[in-house]
């Protein structure tokens with residue numbers, strides 16, 4: 085039983101180098117992928133959380149917002165953000181906002197230090213009760229101290245309900 089005579093030294097080295105490069109690439113990418121899509125902590129299940137908004141989205145007018153909350157033992161995952169918000173961050177409420185005929189979904193969490201923002205319907209903006217940050221209908225900062233916009237949420241409509249990408253605590 086000797087070495088396979090059909091495998092040349094060149095072929096062996098080619099496969100060896102390819103394997104080494106693949107392993108290096110995977111080792112380098114894994115932490116980045118985990119940062120972008122962090123695994124659920126133990127006892128949590130990631131997936132769509134079904135919520136009923138405070139009013140049907142069909143009633144949403146341009147310049148208006150409708151809020152929704154996560155059910156008990158559930159929450160939503162922020163898609164982006166900065167400051168107190170981050171991709172993969174947790175939040176427990178959100179808003180559907182219509183502007184320019186487009187509906188956007190934002191997390192309720194202020195990017196400054198994490199208080200819950202409220203919608204001011206007459207001023208058509210979000211206001212944070214803690215330190216006075218304000219955000220426009222596109223979620224952008226119009227008054228500090230917040231430096232970063234509101235985080236987006238991933239939402240799909242399901243009849244009168246919404247399916248918001250989030251997490252549910254699993255009983256131990």
Ligand code: FES
Pocket residue numbers: 194195196197198199212213214215216217228229230
């Ligand atoms: S937490 Fe919102 S302004 Fe400070």
